[in-house]
Amino acid sequence: MKQFFAFVQKEFYHVFRDKKTLLLLFGMPVVQIVLFGFALTNEKKNSKIVICDYSKDLATQRIINKIATSNNFEIEKALLNHQQIEAAFKTGKIKLAIVFPANFNESLLHVNKAQVQVIADASDPNTATTLTNYVINIIRDYQQELTHQTRQPLQINTTTRMVYNPELKGTTNFVPGVMALVLMLICVLMTSVSIVKEKETGTMEVLLVSPFNPFLVIISKAVPYLFLSLVNLAVILLLSYFLLEMPINGSVLLLFAESTLLIITALSLGLLISNVTASQQSAMLISLMGMLLPVLLFTGFMFPLENMPKPLQIVSNFIPSKWYYIIVKSIMIKGLGFTAIWKETLILFAMTVLLLILSLKKFKTRLA
Amino acid sequence: MRILKFLLQKEFRQIFRNPGILRMIIVVPIIQLLILPLAADYEIKNINVFIVDHDHSSYSQKLVSKIGSSGYFKLAGYGESYQNAFKQFETDNADLILEIPANFEKNLVKENESNLLIAVNAINGTKANVGNGYLTQVIASFNGEIRLAWVSPTRYSSIPLIEVVPVNWFNAHLNYRYFMVPGILVVLVTMVCAYMCSLNIVKEKEAGTIEQINVTPIKKHEFILGKLIPFWIICVFIFSISLLVVARVVYGIVPVGSIALLYAFLALYLVALLGIGLLISTYSATQQQAMSLAFFCMMIFMLMSGLFTPIDSMPGWAQYIAKANPVTYFIDVVRMVMLKGSGFTDIKMHFLIMAGFAVLFNGWAILNYKKTT
Amino acid sequence: MNEAVIATNKLTKKFGDFIATNEITFEVRAGEIFGFLGANGAGKTTAIKMLCGLSKPTAGSASIAGFDIYKQTENIKKNIGYMSQKFSLYEDLTIIENIRFFGGIYGLTDKAIKEKGERLIDQLGLKGETKKLVGSLPLGWKQKLAFSVAVLHEPKIVFLDEPTGGVDPVTRRQFWDLIYAAADSGITIFVTTHYMDEAEYCNRISMMVDGSIKALGTPVELKHQYAAASMDEVFFELARGAKRKAD
Numbered sequence: 005m006k007q008f009f010a011f012v013q014k015e016f017y018h019v020f021r022d023k024k025t026l027l028l029l030f031g032m033p034v035v036q037i038v039l040f041g042f043a044l045t046n047e048k049k050n051s052k053i054v055i056c057d058y059s060k061d062l063a064t065q066r067i068i069n070k071i072a073t074s075n076n077f078e079i080e081k082a083l084l085n086h087q088q089i090e091a092a093f094k095t096g097k098i099k100l101a102i103v104f105p106a107n108f109n110e111s112l113l114h115v116n117k118a119q120v121q122v123i124a125d126a127s128d129p130n131t132a133t134t135l136t137n138y139v140i141n142i143i144r145d146y147q148q149e150l151t152h153q154t155r156q157p158l159q160i161n162t163t164t165r166m167v168y169n170p171e172l173k174g175t176t177n178f179v180p181g182v183m184a185l186v187l188m189l190i191c192v193l194m195t196s197v198s199i200v201k202e203k204e205t206g207t208m209e210v211l212l213v214s215p216f217n218p219f220l221v222i223i224s225k226a227v228p229y230l231f232l233s234l235v236n237l238a239v240i241l242l243l244s245y246f247l248l249e250m251p252i253n254g255s256v257l258l259l260f261a262e263s264t265l266l267i268i269t270a271l272s273l274g275l276l277i278s279n280v281t282a283s284q285q286s287a288m289l290i291s292l293m294g295m296l297l298p299v300l301l302f303t304g305f306m307f308p309l310e311n312m313p314k315p316l317q318i319v320s321n322f323i324p325s326k327w328y329y330i331i332v333k334s335i336m337i338k339g340l341g342f343t344a345i346w347k348e349t350l351i352l353f354a355m356t357v358l359l360l361i362l363s364l365k366k367f368k369t370r371l372a
Numbered sequence: 373m374r375i376l377k378f379l380l381q382k383e384f385r386q387i388f389r390n391p392g393i394l395r396m397i398i399v400v401p402i403i404q405l406l407i408l409p410l411a412a413d414y415e416i417k418n419i420n421v422f423i424v425d426h427d428h429s430s431y432s433q434k435l436v437s438k439i440g441s442s443g444y445f446k447l448a449g450y451g452e453s454y455q456n457a458f459k460q461f462e463t464d465n466a467d468l469i470l471e472i473p474a475n476f477e478k479n480l481v482k483e484n485e486s487n488l489l490i491a492v493n494a495i496n497g498t499k500a501n502v503g504n505g506y507l508t509q510v511i512a513s514f515n516g517e518i519r520l521a522w523v524s525p526t527r528y529s530s531i532p533l534i535e536v537v538p539v540n541w542f543n544a545h546l547n548y549r550y551f552m553v554p555g556i557l558v559v560l561v562t563m564v565c566a567y568m569c570s571l572n573i574v575k576e577k578e579a580g581t582i583e584q585i586n587v588t589p590i591k592k593h594e595f596i597l598g599k600l601i602p603f604w605i606i607c608v609f610i611f612s613i614s615l616l617v618v619a620r621v622v623y624g625i626v627p628v629g630s631i632a633l634l635y636a637f638l639a640l641y642l643v644a645l646l647g648i649g650l651l652i653s654t655y656s657a658t659q660q661q662a663m664s665l666a667f668f669c670m671m672i673f674m675l676m677s678g679l680f681t682p683i684d685s686m687p688g689w690a691q692y693i694a695k696a697n698p699v700t701y702f703i704d705v706v707r708m709v710m711l712k713g714s715g716f717t718d719i720k721m722h723f724l725i726m727a728g729f730a731v732l733f734n735g736w737a738i739l740n741y742k743k744t745t
Numbered sequence: 746m747n748e749a750v751i752a753t754n755k756l757t758k759k760f761g762d763f764i765a766t767n768e769i770t771f772e773v774r775a776g777e778i779f780g781f782l783g784a785n786g787a788g789k790t791t792a793i794k795m796l797c798g799l800s801k802p803t804a805g806s807a808s809i810a811g812f813d814i815y816k817q818t819e820n821i822k823k824n825i826g827y828m829s830q831k832f833s834l835y836e837d838l839t840i841i842e843n844i845r846f847f848g849g850i851y852g853l854t855d856k857a858i859k860e861k862g863e864r865l866i867d868q869l870g871l872k873g874e875t876k877k878l879v880g881s882l883p884l885g886w887k888q889k890l891a892f893s894v895a896v897l898h899e900p901k902i903v904f905l906d907e908p909t910g911g912v913d914p915v916t917r918r919q920f921w922d923l924i925y926a927a928a929d930s931g932i933t934i935f936v937t938t939h940y941m942d943e944a945e946y947c948n949r950i951s952m953m954v955d956g957s958i959k960a961l962g963t964p965v966e967l968k969h970q971y972a973a974a975s976m977d978e979v980f981f982e983l984a985r986g987a988k989r990k991a992d
Contacts, residue, residue, distance in 0.1 A: 024656060028664035035672060043690035044681040051684060093541065094714045096704060112534070119535050126540035127711035129548050131682055136538045137505075143534050158480055158522060160515045164490045164504050167461060172497035193667075197660055281392070285571055288663045289396045293563065297404050301411045306680060308499065310418050312411050330464070337495055344462055378849035382838065389837050580831035587797050587827040588850050589819060 011224035018198070019228045029194070029232055033186045033240050040178045041248045048134050049075055053100040054092050056083040063109035063118075067146055071102070076138045086123075093125045100124050100135045112150075168337050175248045180332035181305025183240055184325035187233050187263065188270050188299050193291040194229050195274030200287040203278075219364065226271040233267045234260065253339030259332065262345075265352050266328045272359035273324075279366040303329045327352050375590055379598030387572075387602060397568060401560035401610055405618050408556050409549040412680075416502040420448035422466035424457045429477035435514050439470070444506040454491075461493050468492050468503050480518070542628075542711050553619050554706040555679040561611050561638075562645055562673070562699055567666050569603045569649030574662040577653075592741060596734075600646045607642050608635075629709035633716060637709075640726045641702045647733030648698075654740035673699045698729045750775045750902055750933045751796065756805035756814075758791050765791040767956040768805060773935060773949075775901075778928050780944050781937040782976075783953030784984055789937040790830075792953070793906050796935070797827055810901045823851070826895035826903035826932075830910065834891050836880030840871060843879055844894060851898035865893045868926075885916035889923060896927050903927065905936040909943065921946050944976040952983055959983050 020026065053071075057064050072079050080098060083089065092098040103121040111118040122139050124132035169176045199222065202208040237260070244250035252259075274291070281287045300306055302320035309320055320326050327348040334340045342349070388394060421439060425432050440447045448466045451457040460466035471489040480486040490507060494500035543550045576582040585595060615634075619625040627634060648669065656662035676690065677699040683691060694700050701722045708714035716723075751773035758766040766788045773779040783789045794800035796809055798818035807814040810824040834843045844865065848858035866872055869889055879887060888908060896903050905924075909917045921943070928934050936947070944950050945964050952960040952967075960967055960983055964976060973979045 022658075022661060022664075024661040025664040028668045031668060032671065035668075036675075039672070039675050039690070043686045043693075044675060045685050048682065048685055090541075094708070094712050095718050096708050096712075096714065117533050117535065119537055121537050121539060123539045123541060125712075126543035127707055128551050128682065129540075129543055130551070132540055132543075136536075140536050140538075143536055147534050158515070158519050159485050160480065160488060160511060160518075161485065162488045162490055162508055162511055164492060164508070166492050166494035166500060166504075169494035169497060169500070172494055172500060174497055176494075177496045193663075197663070201660060283392070284659045284663075285390075285575065286392045286396070288571070288659070289393070289400075289567070292567070292663070292667060293396060293400045293404075297408065301408065307412050308416075308496070316407065316411050333495060334462070338462055340462060374852070375850055378846050382835065382842070382846050385842060386835065386837050579836075580829060581835060583799065583829055583831075584827065586799055587822060587825070588847075589823045589852070590850055591819070 008220055008224060011221060012227045015198075015225055015228045019194075019232070025194075029190055030236065030239070032190070033182065033236050034243065036182045036186065037179070037240060037243045037248070040182060041175060041244075044178075045174055048131060048138070050078050051076060051099050051131070051135055052078050052080040052097055053102065053135075054081045054083050054089065054098050055079055056086045056089065056101060056103045058106040059104050059108035061107075061109040063112055064104045067104075067120075067143060070142050070146060071139070074138070074142060076135075089123060098125070099128075099131055100139070102139065173249070175244065175250045176333075176337050178305050179240070179244045179248065179250050180329050180336060181303055183237060183263070183332060184266070184303050184305070184328045185299055186236060186240065187266055187328075188325045189291075189296065190236065191229050191233055191267055191270030192274040192277065192295060193288070195226055195271050196277040196281070196287040196291050197284055198225050198229075199275065199278035200281055200284050203282065204284055219367075222275060222367065226275070229271060230264070230267055233270075234264070237263050250336075252336050254335035255341065258342060259335050262328065262331050262335070262349065262352075265349065265356065266324060269324045269352060269356040269359065272356055272363055276359055276363035276366070279363055298323060299325050302326055305329060324352055324355050375594050376597055379590070379594060380601060383598055383602045387606070393568070397564050397606065398610065398613075401564060401614065402618055404560060405553070405556055405614050406622060409552045409623065412548070412552045412556075416499055416506075417444065419445050419499070419503045419506065420465060420467045421445045421507070422448045422451060422457050422460045422469045424451045424454055424469060424471045426474040427472050427476040431477040431480065431518070432472045435472070435511070436470075438514050439507070439510055442506070442510050444503075444510070454489075458491075461491075464493075466493065467499065468507060470507070549623050550625060550711060551707070553623055553625055554710045555677075555703045557611065557614050557619070558699060558702045558706055559674055559677075559679060560614065561607050561642075562702075563670055564610060565603060565607045565642060565645045566649045566652070566670055567663070568606075569599065569646050570652040570656065570662045570666050571659055572603070573599055573650065573653035574656050574659050577656075578658055592738065596650065596738060596741065600643075600650065603646055603649075604639075604642050607645075608638065611638055625710070627710040628713035629715065630713075633719075634706065634709050637702065637705050637719070637723065637726070640723065640730060641698065644698050644726055644730040644733055647730060647737055650737035651733050651740070654737055673697050676700070677703050679703055698726060701726055748775055749773065750810055751779075751807070751935065753796075753807035754805055756792070756795060756807050757803050758788075758795060758800065759803040764956050766795070766802075769951075769953070769958045771951055771958060771961055773902075773933060775933055776928060776931055777948045778924065778934040778936065778946065780947030780950035781935060781953070782939065782941070782944055782950055782980065783937075784939060784980075787953040788956040789953055790906055793904055793935070793937055797825060797904055798822055824901045826898065826900040828891050828895045828903070828905045828908050830907045834879045834887065834894065837878060839876050839878055840866070840882075840890060841875040843890075844897065847894050848897055851900075853898055861897055865897060868923075869893060885912045885919075888912060888916070889920055892920065892923055892927075896932055899930070900932065902933040902935055905934065907937055907939070909938065909940065917943070941976040941980050950976075952980065954984050 055068055057068065068079070071077050081092070083092070083101070086101070086103055089101045092101065101123040103123065105119060105121070108118050120143060122136050124136050126132040166172060199208075241252065245252060277287055277290055281290060302309070302316070302323040303325040304320070309317055309326070312320070331345045331348050331352075334345050338344075423436055425436065436447070439445050448460065451460070454469070454471055457466070457469045457471070460469065469491040471491070473487065473489070476486050476488075488511065490504060492500045492504050576585070615627070649666070652662055652665045652669070656665060676694045676697050678694065683694045683700065686694060705719050705722050708718060749772040754770050755768040756766060756770070757764065757768050769792060781789055781792065791800065795802050795814065796807065798814065798821045802814065809821045812820040812824070814821070835846070838846065841862065844862040845858055848862065853861065866875055871890075879890065882890065892905070892908065909920055912920075924934055924936070924946075938944070947964065949961070949963050950967070951958045960970070960979070962970070967979050968974070968976070971979045971982045973982060
């Protein structure tokens with residue numbers, strides 16, 4: 005036991021003495037929380053648009069006014085004709101153009117119908133749809149004003165209740181995702197690199213030659229990262245709670261327990277990677293390029309999993325962080341207990357066991 | 373110059389002799405280019421609606437079938453009570469619950485008014501908003517149909533109607549892949565570039581061969597060029613394969629604008645990025661450090677580049693960061709040139725800024741790299 | 746032919762408060778095999794790094810091959826060869842590729858590279874093996890190859906930093922044969938080592954203890970001076986009072 009602690013201590017020294025790695029380990033989660041919390045969002049404000057008004061009458065003026073005073077849009081320019089629209093889009097600054105045909109108000113009064121063209125720069129389809137919808141809403145508002153809100157017969161009223169996240173904050177969606185991402189990446193990357201580094205520099209052999217169970221050598225490498233990851237987790241939770249006002253409705257203990265499970269899964273994966281690579285470069289490349297994007301994609305917090313084609317959805321089932329994401333949401337946001345997530349926990353547990361068996365077996369054959 | 377030739381020979385030999393690295397830098401980007409656009413889709417579809425119908429009238433059934441056939445929704449099931457339905461939220465089986473009260477049809481006809489309750493799983497705020505919007509739209513449309521059946525058309529259409537005609541340019545089918553693929557191209561090239569370059573130099577530091585180089589008459593700029601040029605060539609190669617082969621064949625994306633313009637900007641961009649890789653290597657003594665620094669920087673660059681979320685949606689301070697990020701400009705240029713056919717005048721500023729970055733990063737790195745300590 | 750190719754005057758290197766090299770003063774003449782001895786941590790590697798232009802001195806002066814150590818480091822580099830403790834050939838390049846690379850770096854013409862390369866390969870008995878990766882060679886061969894490559898361009902001086910670490914005595918002897926051959930052809934050899942028996946092979950030696958030179962002269966002179974039978978004993982005499990232990 006004492007020897008084990010000696011190894012663990014050595015590993016802690018390695019980690020803490022490398023300032024740049026510490027920057028990554030602790031800086032990354034903080035940066036991600038701040039960025040996701042405050043900078044990365046799909047809402048659009050102050051989008052620059054242009055208007056091409058062939059009527060210039062009362063109705064168009066009123067509509068244009070409404071648009072100008074909404075905080076979604078900034079009217080950059082009034083165009084003279086719509087040939088200029090293409091040029092405006094090409095500069096990249098303008099996202100939307102609204103065209104009012106001639107005799108707009110007249111058509112409205114006499115024929116009860118008029119058209120407005122909303123031309124969107126759909127090279128970013130997301131922005132295009134969102135902005136177009138904003139315009140539609142504004143015009144619908146104007147239409148309501150025209151009808152003087154006469155009481156409609158046979159009115160169906162709807163009441164909407166937003167459950168779990170009444171303020172529609174983005175945090176509830178991505179904070180669990182950031183947790184998953186950070187834990188996965190750090191544990192896999194760091195463990196694999198740390199073990200391979202010793203292999204490369206030859207110090208691994210020294211350790212293996214010591215009167216010490218080689219498996220414990222490996223485990224001692226994983227321990228600092230287990231500890232660091234839990235600290236990281238605590239930091240993320242504190243930041244989310246205080247800075248981003250994220251709810252923590254369920255049992256914090258259960259959360260940490262599940263997180264420990266994920267950490268062990270990730271560490272086993274790191275161990276496996278270290279067994280199949282000989283150089284630090286390969287270990288890093290596999291961990292980063294081979295893992296960063298899959299985890300980012302298939303956990304389900306950046307892009308909804310339901311949208312993906314079936315084969316990709318199947319692939320996502322093999323990514324441990326996907327199950328962890330579900331577990332965290334259930335505990336943190338829905339406030340559920342273990343009975344709700346036992347299935348996901350079991351899957352995660354099975355993955356861990358499988359990975360551990362695989363990697364330890366490989367490790368053994370290397371020794372032999 | 374001659375020395376440079378020898379340096380380049382050595383670099384290329386070393387890179388190509390390492391099979392793992394080669395596989396990584398060519399195969400992995402291509403795989404990701406194939407998978408990412410398929411997965412990266414923000415469009416909200418397949419929304420699961422769970423129905424609690426206490427009325428079981430012809431109106432409630434009509435409404436439900438209208439919802440199911442709207443194309444936005446999937447009917448996830450029927451329940452007896454709201455409490456019962458709520459469990460669907462807990463298991464993520466439902467995104468929305470629609471509760472139709474008893475006497476829905478009777479009240480609508482007799483009292484001219486009736487209420488519906490919608491509950492939304494709002495963990496994903498965007499999805500919740502859109503889902504709710506679609507559902508209220510369908511209900512409103514249903515409402516209009518009922519009115520039409522009961523009230524005479526002439527009286528009804530005394531309400532003026534403004535019809536909004538949405539038109540989408542450059543991407544008529546709102547194909548999200550058109551948008552993502554160019555951006556992903558950029559990200560892939562960026563990652564390979566920055567990592568490989570910095571790791572490569574640090575590896576020499578670790579192995580001690582850099583000391584040998586420092587003792588020879590190889591000049592600083594010759595050494596640096598010898599490191600940058602091979603990766604520059606490799607990255608251009610990766611970009612070319614991704615753009616001309618994968619993007620064209622798999623996604624049918626052909627640049628609308630000038631390919632020469634794209635390559636011109638790529639050339640400049642790579643110089644800037646290699647400068648970053650170089651810079652990172654001057655601050656790292658071990659490969660692990662280089663990797664940590666590179667990853668930290670790359671992550672920020674990627675997130676703040678406008679690839680996943682738009683820059684205009686960011687608060688002021690974040691926009692400054694995005695503007696100081698070279699990746700932002702390349703993504704912009706790639707999208708503008710590939711999808712809209714923008715020309716040189718449109719991206720003049722981008723060129724200028726990127727040149728500035730190139731000078732800044734490379735200059736800083738060269739200052740740092742000292743043959744004598 | 747007896748000009749000083751290396752001349753230092755109170756050359757000093759400090760790292761913060763720690764004085765690694767303390768005002769060392771000595772000369773090395775052309776064609777000499779000069780042994781720079783001392784225990785681990787005595788300051789040898791720091792000194793050699795300064796002489797090669799890898800490290801800037803804190804104080805003092807020196808000239809290498811007639812060039813000033815502060816202002817003319819690039820000229821120094823053109824005229825020296827270097828072999829470090831890590832040997833520093835590229836392990837993932839072949840023997841012939843390493844030869845071509847270093848030959849080219851030092852400005853040899855393609856023809857010269859070819860000729861000298863072939864001669865080197867002959868001398869080392871590596872004919873037919875030139876396409877082997879350096880990484881696959883046993884340690885002793887790497888050393889000999891590294892040395893030969895270091896003198897390929899016939900520099901005025903070649904600096905060897907602990908070149909024979911970790912090999913068997915027979916290989917060490919072979920290595921020193923190479924050194925003699927190089928010295929015969931006019932190259933000055935500046936070699937650091939902590940193997941005291943190798944000291945006997947040198948023309949003159951200096952001994953560093955705690956950053957200063959405590960002895961300077963031929964092996965015979967020093968043995969006489971300290972009434973010792975071998976360089977080992979000389980070293981022991983000098984280093985007994987040493988404050989600095991290992992690296």
